[in-house]
Amino acid sequence: MATDIEIARAAKKLPVQDIAARIGAAPKDIIPYGHDKAKLSAGFLQRQSARPDGKLILVTAINPTPAGEGKTTTSIGLADAMNRIGANTLLCLREPSLGPCFGMKGGATGGGLAQIVPMEDINLHFTGDFHAITSAHNLLSALVDNHIHWGGEPKLETVRTSWRRVMDMNDRSLRNIVSGLGGPGNGAPSETGFDITVASEVMAILCLATDAEDLEARLSRIIVGYTREKVAVTAADIKATGAMMALLRDAMLPNLVQTLENNPCLVHGGPFANIAHGCNSVIATSAALKMADYVVTEAGFGADLGAEKFLNIKCRQAGLAPDAVVLVATIRALKMHGGLAKDELSKVSYEALEKGLANLARHIENLRSFGLPVVVAINRFTTDTEGEVHALQAYCEKLSVSVALCTHWAEGGKGAETLARSVVKLIEDGTADFKPLYPDNLSLLEKIEAVAKSIYRADRVEAARAVKNLLAAWEKAGFGHLPVCMAKTQYSFSTDPALLGAPEGHVVRLREVRLAAGAGFVVAICGDIMTMPGLPRRPAAEHIHLNAHGQIEGLN
Missing domain, CATH: 3.40.50.300 (P-loop containing nucleotide triphosphate hydrolases)
Structure with a gap:
């Protein structure tokens, strides 16, 4: 065939x-x-x-x-x-x-x-949708850095900036980087990194918005970091929303x-x-x-x-x-x-x-x-x-x-x-009687545990005190009603990709949490899953080329 x-x-x-x-x-x-x-x-x-x-x-x-x-x-x-x-x-x-x-x-x-x-x-x-999403996301990144460079109000602290960059390609070397090197004219040095575009909050927002008005409201709610007093700074605060909408119009x-x-x-x-x-x-x-x-x-x-x-x-x-x-x-x-x-x-x-x-x-x-x-x-x-x-x-x-x-x-x-x-x-x-797994009023950690125990059949969820403190802080700030978005290996019910079949009684290690206020959920990063994938030993790119007629070969 x-x-x-x-x-x-x-x-x-x-x-x-x-x-x-x-x-x-x-x-x-x-x-x-x-x-x-x-x-x-x-x-x-x-x-x-x-x-x-x-x-x-x-x-x-x-x-x-x-x-x-x-x-x-x-x-x-x-x-x-x-x-x-x-x-x-x-x-x-x-x-x-x-x-x-x-x-x-x-x-x-x-x-x-x-x-x-x-x-x-x-x-x-x-x-060009993915390119537009990538551009809108990175425009916000540039505006965040520019806001810090010029000392804009509210005063966003470099060490409290949480907004990363994205690109639509697997590139493990960009997971964690230092930006702003080379002197004051190049911005403030800071630890940051890249995620793949499909993990961008802008992608999630575009896919969950109901119309243009909702899209703009969600983009405005993106939290890019915090002031020294730990007050959230949003995309609206640095006046990024309008330009992002322009990029996402089509x-x-x-x-x-x-x-x-x-x-x-x-x-x-x-x-x-x-x-x-x-x-x-x-x-x-x-x-x-x-x-x-x-x-x-x-x-x-x-x-x-x-x-x-x-x-x-x-x-x-x-x-x-x-x-x-x-x-x-x-x-x-x-x-x-x-x-x-x-x-x-x-x-x-x-x-x-x-x-x-x-x-x-x-x-x-x-x-x-x-x-x-x-x-x-x-x-x-x-x-x-x-x-x-x-x-x-x-x-x-x-x-x-x-x-x-x-x-x-x-x-x-x-x-x-x-x-x-x-x-x-x-x-x-007509037997469908849909109901979600958990109610809105559970705590964020309880929602994570509900997914881990009911869907994954885990025995428990383990999280560092710093992670639990972040979840508690977000609840206090009014985000406790949000659902959770679990990030884990796709190959197993557990967080171990080698554990196939239907494992029970395992432990879900909650490594990191991220608040996606615009998308309207909290990301729970579990095990060794990465938000910027890497390429395999023999990537498909090695076999993709143009033939003598200018047609693409090797794409599957």
Whole structure:
């Protein structure tokens, strides 16, 4: 079979105006970026607000492994399949970050015959949203330094400045740096560092804002540091908000593209789920619910990260409630959770599969604890045997959960029609009764403990006195009602990436906390997770190049 990029390049794309017509948008309602992608205009989005909402479907997965799960691919296949069976469906996804594209994970446009296009554009630069977010974030950084340099009011102390810089690339050497060297003309020397753009509070704010007014209000509330008297200094205090809004004017508008089967897809925003809240924008999701009977969206990494944050942060802030959840798994990944090495996954091992199924069961139990009905989607590989498939189906039957075998990678929407019908039935049964994991009035530490104990099955959370004091100070300052955004490894329920399966009784070490006052949550950084990833020993960038025809090769 051809590679993903070859399949995408050969796609029979429709003009973006034709795709826009599928969601009721006229040519004047879109801002084209070439022939095959566009932004939806603010006026068009505003006109949708009076329409009733469709049904919301969340796609999540087991803990990821190098064996692959295919959550985005399944989301695309499901949306295509639902449209095939006559269910008017719109797909909402996140934008890929350049870091993983040139690093280890690759792009985020699906695979095989379940892709969104134009694949190269979406993975590389797209409509410039990430660049705008990076620029807005770093503009605030420059204004902070300039405020300190000129002694502006309020007096922001260099040693109490908490606002860092960002770039959309994996670069471990920039995690911690000293800036302002070279004399007084270059600013005050200070310890600072870079995070990846997807971890930027500006990214989170853009993805959680409901409209331009809300976006501006959230940007104004960003806390960049403190005075000597420990009074918070905000972006509004240093008069940065207006210029940041100017940079984000177009970035806040959702992007419209299409699947290989010419179904519409909104792609907007891209926070990681292991270090940020892992969901596409509220603006895109809310608009999609007005334009279709069903909306398929995904949350990053496993359900212990992306889905938990989707439900506890995004749904809480935006007033959303899913009607069904699709939990994606592969037999290969489950066997890896059961102890098999990657080079052994083609072997039949019912023992490893049985052990690995504990990871699947844990996620099912967690998702049901939110009051949501679940269907398991098995992204089938050609190496899966009938015996292994039967064992997995029998296991799901014991848990009273529907399971659908999917072959969308090889067959497109046709290969996910069984899943589509299962999802529609689950929604029509009307059993969803969504409730978040914890109430607003718990303390911040209690909220962190609730996630660690209920979702991760940890025995306890350990935190230094300084961390606990910060949480207490933020509660005293009026931020105790905020939800928490857990930053931890995606590979395990624990903070140890090597601890696969369904570990219990482990300890969650809370290393650092950050207040994202504008985004409206507190980031709890656990274990050894980094907010600026590094590149692997053999980064994907080594194999990406232009061929003799000027086409990109090696992108996946």
